[in-house]
Amino acid sequence: MKSCMGHILEVDLSNGTIVKKKVPEVVYDQVLSGKGLGAWYLYKHIPPGADPLGADNIVGFVSGALTGTGALMCGRWMVVTKSPLTGGWGDANCGGSFSPAIKQCGVDAIFFKGISEKPVYFFMDNEVCEIRDASEYWGIDAVEAELKLQEIKSGKKKPSVAVIGTAGENLSLISGVCNEGGRIAARSGVGAVMGSKKLKAVVLAGNQKINCEDKEKVKELSKDLAAKVKKAYPPGVMKGRIYGTLGKVMGALPISLPLDGPTNIAPLRKWGTSVNTVMAVNMGDGPVKNWGGVPKDVSALAKSFDPDNILTRETKKYHCYACPLGCGGVIDISDLNGGEFAQTHKPEYETIQAFGPLLLNNKLKTIFYINELLNRAGMDSISAGNTIAYAIECFENGLIDKNETCGLELKWGNDQDIVKLVKLMVAREGIGDKLADGVRKAVEYFGPETAKYAMHVGGQEPGMHDSRFDPQLAVHFMTEPAPGKHTIGSGGMYGNMALWDICSWAPTAKPHSKKADHIPNEEIGIASCATACYSMLVDGAGGCYYGQLMGVHMWKLIDYLNAAAGWQRTGDEFLEMGKRIQTLRHMFNIKHGIKPADRHLPKRMQGDPPLRSGPLKNLTTLADDQAKYHWQAMGYDPETGVPKEETIEALNIPSLLALEAEVI
Amino acid sequence: MIRVRVTAPPGCSRKKLDERGWMELPDGARLSNVLKALRMPKLLARLLMVSINGAVASPDTELADGDSIAFFSMISGG
Ligand code: SF4
Helix, strand or coil: CCCCCCEEEEEECCCCCEEEEECCHHHHHHHCCHHHHHHHHHHHHCCCCCCCCCCCCCEEEECCCCCCCCCCCCCCEEEEEECCCCCCEEEEEECCCHHHHHHHCCCCEEEEECCCCCCEEEEECCCCEEEEECCCCCCCCHHHHHHHHCCCCCCCCCCEEEECCHHHHCCCCCECEEECCCEEECHHHHHHHHHHCCEEEEEECCCCCCCCCCHHHHHHHHHHHHHHHHHCCCCCCCCCHHHHHHHHHHHHCCEECCCCHHHHHHHHHHHHHHHHHHHHHHHCCCCCCCCCCCHHHCCCHHHHCCHHHHHCCEEEEECCCCCCCCCEEEEECCCCHHHCCCEEECCCHHHHHHHCHHHCCCCHHHHHHHHHHHHHHCECHHHHHHHHHHHHHHHHCCCCCCCCCCCCCCCCCCHHHHHHHHHHHHHCCCHHHHHCCHHHHHHHHHCHHHHHHCCCECCECCCCCCCCCCHHHHHHHHHCCCCCCCCCCCHHHHHHHCHHHCCCCCCCCCCEEHHHHCCCCHHHHHHHHHHHHHHHHHHHHCCCHHHHHHCCCCCCHHHHHHHHHCCCCCHHHHHHHHHHHHHHHHHHHHHCCCCHHHCCCCHHHHCCCCCCCCCCCCCCCCHHHHHHHHHHHHCECCCCCCECHHHHHHCCHHHHHCCCCEEC | CEEEEECCCCCCCCCCECCCCEEEECCCCEHHHHHHHHCCCHHHHHHCCCEECCEECCCCCECCCCCEEECCCCCCCC
16 A cells, blocks of 8 residues: 555564564555554464563554545554553554654554563664663653653654653553643553553654655545635634533434534534533533433533633644644643643543543633643543542442542542542552552452442443443444444444445434434444444544544545555445454454453443433433344344454455564 | 535425435535525524534535535534
8 A cells, every 4th residue: 555654663672672574565455554554463463361561462553544645634643552451452542743753764553562671762763763761751741751852863853752651650551642742542551551561652753755646636635625624613603602502402302313524623623622511411422420410410511611711721723733623722721720730732522521520520720730630641531530430439438438538538529639639540649549540440449349330341431422322332332342432433423424425335324213222223233333344444544533523525534545545445345444454353352352242331321220310311221232233233243242254254354364574 | 416415404304305315406506505495494594503514604605516514513522
């Protein structure tokens, strides 16, 4: 595939060897780059039973097949590994400029195995490729460490850095990998794997050219998309509060309406994802009070989380590499906590929700501060928020007492003690040490009677979208090889993406009754299958979730891939490729002892028993039954979730796995 | 001829939409033609923030092939 570099790098941190290998062309042809290349490599090279924090585990940094080609919204980089949080396939994804930096070093991926004796970082530019001592950076937070590492002399003015904070160094199982001042590839505990290898950072400074087959076509597609995005901005009179009102209307309707993908652009451009909070809570999509509450439990919801309050602090907007949308921003927080931090990234919806309504905390300023604490530590805010919600509910029910909390009053909305708890988790001190590994580990410590308050799927704390609100989301939470992720798909996303425009077997989304939606059915199973497959293509290309949300008729991923590779493949053929990637990731899990059908949503997240008021009143999601339709559509055994032999064969996976990358 | 994609709210006439939500119109057609086909009053369309490719648009805007027309400015996910 002309848009890929055709090579990978293998680095053994135990013995210091670095080997460059050529990847057979057919691998790109069958699974693209990104998670696809990662799944192919990790399946082959991590032995079953490997300790995720041991020498046998591998952590890979992978770019996307479209990164650097001129395709827009295709600059995401991915970390792939065996997750210490779930024991199965793990991945996390982030924007910034690290994805093109990988390819500019002449490779599509860098895989690290082994364990270094002392802290190291990996450096690469056009001439040099080596493991270097990182003693002076160890113990430093991700933001400061990145700034220091960017001062290193290299072939580039400012190298790109992926770095762990202290949470990763401390092997927190909910730690991630950061770049660009604390933006974080947060999920699956990928930071702990780097920490276990004593790998503080990967510093890249190459400037090799990235190719592409049909540059003119890619350019034409990008020009069209950029022009459309540029036009979409909310009218000046439009206030962010309107989204909260729309959320109320949507929450009260007995039907779900398919939404148009491009309508996401304007609010994202102006407010970023923070625009979602009040709307999500009001419509039942945003979980409240450890997934047990309702919108009215959050006092002053609309006022406290008014997205315009965040904009008043915004000092600059930013875009990821090659993105015309630019949902990111920096906000001034120099007036908070004695000026400890000058600024932080505009917090994402996920962080605001996890430290706001989920904890009944309506102090936005505290959330800004926590955002920066977590970004610097490199800790996943979704997991941290869910874990604190668990701790508060345990405290409320007398299952954790003040002796265990170091004197903290763990109460809903007690923002000052929530901040103290975050600091303890980051430092792994006192109760923070027990909570720094997420809810599943916390239950092991605090006892099985606390399990009912622990919201996780297969060990991963769920993203801030409610499975009772959206049964398709519930299925993705459960059936995704890296479970609990909100970015794979949902019924809402399905409507946005309009996959039926590229795929002959994907059903068209229509307005439908919310009640009917909650009765397991084949149509949702086919839609979730199509979504999961398409989502793998997005990751294989290095695409952004918000490109995906725009819909296939706006962000033309299929056309981009065909142009970049010189292919003329149909949407159906591409979705088959997505299924191949997804199946490889499932096979990875099975190889490592995960039984897909053993992963369930907590009862509370299924609405068992249902909430008695609010937008989710009396809604129960029969996720286990719906999952069977998903497995069936994927060509897996509907009872066990294990891919059928004939499916694996039809996807050419055995011959793909027989291929080896060659040393050059 | 051009084809535009329409995410129509409930209550609209869907007669001119195919089963995948696309509408065929002559070259040079305007947003008002779509509103008419949907039997949606212009004022209501404005109230519902009718948009083309995510940008709020006035009914006299000329349409291009592949445009996406919708009636709320909503966001999903994040
Ligand atoms: S939409 Fe936001 S996250 Fe996605 S590429 Fe653009 S700036 Fe990055």
